Amino acid sequence: MNIIKTLMAATAALTISSAALVTQVAAAGDPAPQIYAKAMEGKRIMLVPMAMGFDLAQGWAAILKREVDAFGGIFETRDPNWSVEAGAQAITEAIASENKPDVLIVMSPDMNSYSKLMKRAQKAGIYVILVDNPANFKADAYVGSDWTQLGRLEAEAVVKGCGPDSSKKIGLVQGDQVNATSLFQYAGIMEVLAKYPEFEVVAKPDSNWDATTSRNVTTTMLQQNPDICGIIDFWDGDASGAAAAIRDAGKQDDVFLVTTGGGEKTADCDLIEDGTYGAVVMTDLAQETHNMVAIIKYLLQSGQPAGTSAPYIYTLLKATTKDNLKPDSCWDLAALQAEAAGE
Amino acid sequence: MSFIKNLNQESIVLAITVVMFALASLLLPGFFSANNLVAIVRSVSVLGILALGMAMIIIGRGIDLSMVAIMAMSVACYLQMLNSGMGEGSALVLALAGVLAIGLINGVLVAYADVPAIFVTLASSSFVFGFVRSQLINTDAVPVPSGHWVEILGGMRFMSIPVEVFLFAGLALATFLFLRYSKWGRYVYYAGDNPEAARNSGMPVRPMMVLRYVISALIAFIAGILTASSLHSINTRIVNSNLLYDIVLITVIGGIGLSGGKGGVRNVLFGAALIGIMLNAMTIIDIPLLYQNLIKAGILLGAIIVDGILNPRDEQTAQQGDI
Numbered sequence: 001m002n003i004i005k006t007l008m009a010a011t012a013a014l015t016i017s018s019a020a021l022v023t024q025v026a027a028a029g030d031p032a033p034q035i036y037a038k039a040m041e042g043k044r045i046m047l048v049p050m051a052m053g054f055d056l057a058q059g060w061a062a063i064l065k066r067e068v069d070a071f072g073g074i075f076e077t078r079d080p081n082w083s084v085e086a087g088a089q090a091i092t093e094a095i096a097s098e099n100k101p102d103v104l105i106v107m108s109p110d111m112n113s114y115s116k117l118m119k120r121a122q123k124a125g126i127y128v129i130l131v132d133n134p135a136n137f138k139a140d141a142y143v144g145s146d147w148t149q150l151g152r153l154e155a156e157a158v159v160k161g162c163g164p165d166s167s168k169k170i171g172l173v174q175g176d177q178v179n180a181t182s183l184f185q186y187a188g189i190m191e192v193l194a195k196y197p198e199f200e201v202v203a204k205p206d207s208n209w210d211a212t213t214s215r216n217v218t219t220t221m222l223q224q225n226p227d228i229c230g231i232i233d234f235w236d237g238d239a240s241g242a243a244a245a246i247r248d249a250g251k252q253d254d255v256f257l258v259t260t261g262g263g264e265k266t267a268d269c270d271l272i273e274d275g276t277y278g279a280v281v282m283t284d285l286a287q288e289t290h291n292m293v294a295i296i297k298y299l300l301q302s303g304q305p306a307g308t309s310a311p312y313i314y315t316l317l318k319a320t321t322k323d324n325l326k327p328d329s330c331w332d333l334a335a336l337q338a339e340a341a342g343e
Numbered sequence: 344m345s346f347i348k349n350l351n352q353e354s355i356v357l358a359i360t361v362v363m364f365a366l367a368s369l370l371l372p373g374f375f376s377a378n379n380l381v382a383i384v385r386s387v388s389v390l391g392i393l394a395l396g397m398a399m400i401i402i403g404r405g406i407d408l409s410m411v412a413i414m415a416m417s418v419a420c421y422l423q424m425l426n427s428g429m430g431e432g433s434a435l436v437l438a439l440a441g442v443l444a445i446g447l448i449n450g451v452l453v454a455y456a457d458v459p460a461i462f463v464t465l466a467s468s469s470f471v472f473g474f475v476r477s478q479l480i481n482t483d484a485v486p487v488p489s490g491h492w493v494e495i496l497g498g499m500r501f502m503s504i505p506v507e508v509f510l511f512a513g514l515a516l517a518t519f520l521f522l523r524y525s526k527w528g529r530y531v532y533y534a535g536d537n538p539e540a541a542r543n544s545g546m547p548v549r550p551m552m553v554l555r556y557v558i559s560a561l562i563a564f565i566a567g568i569l570t571a572s573s574l575h576s577i578n579t580r581i582v583n584s585n586l587l588y589d590i591v592l593i594t595v596i597g598g599i600g601l602s603g604g605k606g607g608v609r610n611v612l613f614g615a616a617l618i619g620i621m622l623n624a625m626t627i628i629d630i631p632l633l634y635q636n637l638i639k640a641g642i643l644l645g646a647i648i649v650d651g652i653l654n655p656r657d658e659q660t661a662q663q664g665d666i
Contacts, residue, residue: 053579058482203626215573216623217626
């Protein structure tokens with residue numbers, strides 16, 4: 001009997017202790033989610049683009065919101081609506097406010113306007129991520145295009161689009177003479193064209209990023225040089241003007257129009273398909289935004305003070321033409337917005 | 344000496360225009376070709392149409408700073424309604440109703456509430472932009488639905504001249520006839536020159552003022568449709584551009600005084616010709632945009648200074664209510 005009693009007691013003890021062991025294992029499970037949650041929850045992420053009303057900003061915002069909501073953060077945007085002053089005010093207010101953002105994502109309108117303000121933000125302990133437009137400032141990360149490389153790809157595309165038997169005359173419709181995106185793009189284009197000495201830039205007016213101006217200067221350019229074989233317009237936001245001028249001159253089949261954009265369907269892919277654009281050097285928007293997300297997650301857990309490191313996270317660029325156009329080459333703003341509204 | 348005495352801003356601008364035209368024709372290859380001349384007129388058509396509306400307002404001693412906002416936002420709204428599947432008729436009626444409403448509000452506030460035009464239209468410009476942009480459309484650029492009449496309009500040519508050139512000419516003629524030969528057109532000058540006297544002599548000064556703001560809103564809508572027809576989309580970013588200043592520039596540089604009561608369609612045409620020729624020549628020479636703006640501003644300043652020296656202001660010409 002004693003043996004049986006002892007055995008039973010032993011079994012009971014064993015059961016209890018193994019049960020205890022099980023709970024102990026569960027408690028000792030993966031500690032990472034807690035660390036992650038502690039670092040991320042309630043953190044404020046603020047996006048200050050040049051304006052909220054264009055495809056890139058809306059794409060960034062839609063994906064960022066989804067990701068920030070998922071880790072329990074608070075996502076906010078400010079819309080300066082292309083006004084440098086309004087953007088500066090938004091950043092100033094963000095720094096001074098009681099609920100300071102933890103991460104500030106800024107699309108700078110030019111090299112210098114926000115440099116001092118962004119330094120102040122870092123001093124106040126806010127991580128600053130520069131997106132898409134470079135600036136004279138050591139950001140916690142730059143996420144966006146290498147604009148020189150973008151220019152190189154455009155030049156390669158236009159050289160290929162013109163072909164060896166063409167007039168080899170190229171026109172540029174630049175943005176302006178202050179924005180880094182315009183200046184670096186130009187540098188990249190000229191670098192490649194130097195390798196093709198038989199190609200010649202016959203005119204390089206500015207559009208000031210305005211479609212009507214782009215149309216007027218392109219009309220003049222085509223009249224002065226009727227045998228132009230290719231045009232690079234520095235942004236798809238105004239390239240509709242250059243396209244209109246080419247259409248008006250009846251030269252859709254003679255002039256290869258190259259531009260760059262955020263890869264939104266109606267802005268880029270639809271127009272490659274109908275032949276308006278010969279090639280568009282596109283930014284992979286989803287990839288770019290997820291790069292931002294990764295940097296945000298890293299910074300918030302790193303414990304490093306703002307301004308410690310300054311990596312460049314360049315987005316993969318690709319020249320899309322009719323030949324390599326795929327159904328998923330572009331993203332669809334309407335679909336992304338509908339999805340966000342549905343959630 | 345009497346030649347110099349008779350020199351006013353209008354003739355100065357005309358002289359500069361003729362000289363520039365002659366120089367450009369001689370020195371710039373390709374400038375004096377039929378195609379380029381058409382392109383020049385076309386490049387200032389939309390600007391000129393807007394300036395016609397602005398001229399009518401300024402002659403009546405007012406100013407309309409909401410034209411660009413009305414132009415961009417009404418058309419953006421119209422296209423957005425079409426894109427979301429609304430029928431052609433109802434979309435157009437709604438857009439036009441909005442345009443009329445803004446014109447009426449501008450006019451009533453200026454004419455009956457006696458708020459200075461510069462404040463009323465500045466506010467309504469911001470309101471129109473802000474309301475439409477935040478409530479009715481969701482991107483800066485709204486495309487024209489493919490195959491729509493606005494798109495077809497942009498491709499229309501008569502004798503290979505774009506349709507907007509004819510519309511500019513037609514509207515210029517209509518404005519000319521209205522200002523010159525209609526009773527209410529003549530009243531615009533009287534009311535602009537001396538509103539009190541005009542009212543005392545029994546002219547319907549206030550209703551006329553409302554009418555002018557409604558007309559300028561409608562003209563802005565037409566300009567917007569033309570812009571969209573050429574570019575196959577309308578970009579509301581244009582509201583932030585310096586288009587508004589260019590409209591005032593064309594109006595004022597041609598010799599329409601901001602104090603009202605002076606000038607006519609001819610002045611708008613001279614101003615438009617000067618700006619068109621200048622921009623075209625500078626583009627052919629490949630002058631960067633920054634310098635283009637500088638040169639443009641320099642010429643305007645020069646014309647104003649010369650006008651100020653030749654036609655000095657005195658107690659009688661400097662009126663209260665000058666802008």
